[in-house]
Amino acid sequence: MKTTFKYDHYWLYDEMKEALEYFAENYPHLCHLKSICTSLEGRNVYAVSITDYSQKDDSAKPALHIDGLHHAGEVTGSMAALHFIDYLLTNFNSDHKIRDLLEKKTVYAVPRLSPDGAETYLSTPYTLRSVNRIHDPQSGGIKAEDLDEDGVIRMMRIPSPYGVWKKDPEDAEKMLKRAPDDTDGEFYDIYPEGILEEYDGMENLKVKKPDWSLDFNRNYPYGWFPEHRQEGAGKYPLSNPETKALADWIISHPNIFGVSTNHTSGGVILYPPGTKKPSQAAPEDIRVFKEIAAMGKEELGYEPLNIFESFLSDQDNYDSGAFDDWCYQTQGLIAYTVELWDFDKRIGMPIDWHNRKEDPEDELKRFNASVRWVRENCPQYYVPWKEYDHPVFGKVEIGGFNIKFTHQNPPEHLLKEVCEKMSCFMMRFAKAGPQLRIDDFHAEKISQGVYKITALLGNSGYLSTNITEEARKMKIAKPLKVTLEAEHILFGKKETEIPCLEGYSAAHSGAYAYGNLTTARAAASKKKLEWIIQAAEGEKVKIIVTNEKTGTLSEVITL
Numbered sequence: 001m002k003t004t005f006k007y008d009h010y011w012l013y014d015e016m017k018e019a020l021e022y023f024a025e026n027y028p029h030l031c032h033l034k035s036i037c038t039s040l041e042g043r044n045v046y047a048v049s050i051t052d053y054s055q056k057d058d059s060a061k062p063a064l065h066i067d068g069l070h071h072a073g074e075v076t077g078s079m080a081a082l083h084f085i086d087y088l089l090t091n092f093n094s095d096h097k098i099r100d101l102l103e104k105k106t107v108y109a110v111p112r113l114s115p116d117g118a119e120t121y122l123s124t125p126y127t128l129r130s131v132n133r134i135h136d137p138q139s140g141g142i143k144a145e146d147l148d149e150d151g152v153i154r155m156m157r158i159p160s161p162y163g164v165w166k167k168d169p170e171d172a173e174k175m176l177k178r179a180p181d182d183t184d185g186e187f188y189d190i191y192p193e194g195i196l197e198e199y200d201g202m203e204n205l206k207v208k209k210p211d212w213s214l215d216f217n218r219n220y221p222y223g224w225f226p227e228h229r230q231e232g233a234g235k236y237p238l239s240n241p242e243t244k245a246l247a248d249w250i251i252s253h254p255n256i257f258g259v260s261t262n263h264t265s266g267g268v269i270l271y272p273p274g275t276k277k278p279s280q281a282a283p284e285d286i287r288v289f290k291e292i293a294a295m296g297k298e299e300l301g302y303e304p305l306n307i308f309e310s311f312l313s314d315q316d317n318y319d320s321g322a323f324d325d326w327c328y329q330t331q332g333l334i335a336y337t338v339e340l341w342d343f344d345k346r347i348g349m350p351i352d353w354h355n356r357k358e359d360p361e362d363e364l365k366r367f368n369a370s371v372r373w374v375r376e377n378c379p380q381y382y383v384p385w386k387e388y389d390h391p392v393f394g395k396v397e398i399g400g401f402n403i404k405f406t407h408q409n410p411p412e413h414l415l416k417e418v419c420e421k422m423s424c425f426m427m428r429f430a431k432a433g434p435q436l437r438i439d440d441f442h443a444e445k446i447s448q449g450v451y452k453i454t455a456l457l458g459n460s461g462y463l464s465t466n467i468t469e470e471a472r473k474m475k476i477a478k479p480l481k482v483t484l485e486a487e488h489i490l491f492g493k494k495e496t497e498i499p500c501l502e503g504y505s506a507a508h509s510g511a512y513a514y515g516n517l518t519t520a521r522a523a524a525s526k527k528k529l530e531w532i533i534q535a536a537e538g539e540k541v542k543i544i545v546t547n548e549k550t551g552t553l554s555e556v557i558t559l
Contacts, residue, residue: 037245062433063106072117077262081111083419141208163187223320267342274307282469332471435461459501492531
C-alpha cells in the first residue's frame with residue numbers, strides 16, 4: 001500500500017505532529033486538523049477530519065470514527081490510525097475507491113488520545129496503563145526500575161529456597177515450574193527488574209501497585225464503577241481531560257455511525273455489549289456486529305468476539321466504564337475494540353477464547369514458546385539472563401524480553417503489515433454506513449399552474465438510518481427530515497419526517513424452500529412522497545433530505 005510516511009518504527013509526538021500538519025497543509029480540500037484537548041504536559045490531542053470537501057462538508061456525510069491510545073503502551077493502535085489517514089490522502093487522486101468513499105463518507109480520527117503517556121512509554125524504560133499521572137499510590141513492594149540502565153525493564157530472578165521456579169536443564173533461558181517433590185537444587189522467585197520499597201526482610205515479597213494506574217478505558221459514564229470495584233476508573237466519569245474531550249467530540253459529531261477504538265494485543269475484534277450477555281441485546285444489532293466484524297476477520301485474521309460472553313474472564317465483576325460500551329449503549333453506534341497484534345498465534349499458542357481455562361503448564365509453555373519466537377524473530381528484544389548485584393537481594397539475574405515490542409506491540413519489521421491489514425478493514429467498515437439517495441424527483445402537470453411532485457427516497461447502504469436498534473430503543477434515533485421548497489403547497493407538508501429507512505442489513509434472506517436462495521422480505525429502504533403544488537411554468541422546486549447520520553441530500557427540478 002502506498003503511503004507518504006514509513007511505518008517501520010513507532011513515532012514520537014513531534015514526528016506525529018509533523019505528519020499531521022503536513023497532511024493538513026498539503027490536502028486542505030481533504031483534511032482538516034484541530035486540537036480537541038491540550039494535555040497536562042502541553043501536547044495536543046489531535047482530531048483529523050477527512051472527506052472530499054469539494055462535495056460537502058464533513059458533517060453532511062455519514063462518518064466512521066477511529067481512535068488509538070486509550071492505553072499508552074498500545075502504540076500500534078495509534079500507528080494504525082495514522083496509517084489509514086496517510087493511505088486515504090496519499091492515494092486519493094489515484095484510487096477511485098478512495099475518491100468514491102470520501103465523496104460519500106467522512107473519516108474522523110483521534111490517533112493519539114494519550115500523547116503524554118505515549119511519550120513516556122516510547123522514550124523511557126517504563127510501562128504504564130494510560131497516562132503518566134500518579135493515581136491512588138500505594139507503597140511497599142518491588143517497584144519496576146531499569147537497574148542495569150539498558151533502557152528496558154525486564155525480569156529479575158532471585159535465588160530463594162522458597163522459590164517456585166527452576167531453570168530448564170536443557171536451556172537455562174527457559175524456566176520450569178517446581179514440582180511437589182523438588183526439594184534439592186536451585187530455585188527462584190521472578191519479579192520485575194526493580195528496587196524494593198519498605199521491606200523489613202520478613203514479609204512475603206510482592207510487586208508494588210503501579211503509581212500510573214489510571215485507565216482511560218474505565219472512565220466513561222456507562223457502567224462506571226468507583227475505584228474499589230474498578231481499578232483505574234478515576235474519581236468520576238470523564239474525570240480525565242482526554243476522555244472528556246473524546247466524549248465531547250463524539251457527541252458533537254452526530255453523523256458518526258461507527259467507531260473503531262484501536263488497542264493491543266490479542267488479535268481479536270471485540271463488540272458490545274460488555275456489561276451483559278449478547279442475548280439480552282437486540283438480535284438485529286448482534287447480527288450487524290458479527291457481519292461487519294466478519295470483514296475484519298477476512299482482512300486481519302482476527303476472531304470476532306462478544307466482550308461479555310467470550311473476552312471477559314469474570315462476568316460477575318466485569319470490567320466496565322469502557323468506551324465501546326458507552327458508544328453503543330448510550331449513543332447507539334456500531335463500535336468495536338480491535339485488539340491488534342496476534343502474538344499468541346505467532347508463537348504457535350493461539351488462545352481458545354471460548355474456553356480460556358488454561359492450566360499452569362499451558363502458561364509455562366506459552367512463556368517458553370515466547371522465548372523461542374522472540375530469539376528467532378527479533379533477537380534484539382531478548383537479553384540472556386545475566387548476574388547483577390542487587391542492593392537488597394545480593395546476586396540476582398536480570399534478563400528476558402522487551403515486552404513493549406514483542407508481547408504488547410509487534411516488532412518494527414512487522415508493524416507495517418499490521419497497519420496495512422487494519423486500513424483494509426477500515427475501508428470496508430467505512431463503506432458499511434447508510435447511504436441516502438434520491439431515486440426519483442419529478443413533476444407532472446395536472447392543470448394550468450398545478451403540478452404533482454413525486455419523490456422516491458432510498459437508503460442503499462448496509463446500515464439503517466437509525467444505525468442500531470439500541471438507538472431506536474433509547475429514542476435517540478432521529479427521523480429523516482424532508483423539506484419541499486415550493487411557494488404554494490396544496491397537498492402534502494412542507495416538512496415531512498420519515499422515522500427510518502432501513503439498510504440492506506435488515507433484509508430477511510437465506511436458504512428457504514428446499515434449499516433455494518430467497519429474499520423473504522426486502523428491507524424497507526425506500527419511501528415515496530407526493531405533493532400537489534401551485535406554481536408557474538419555469539419555476540424551480542427543491543427537495544432537501546437531511547438526517548444526522550446520513551447527512552444532507554438535495555435536488556432541484558424546473559417546472
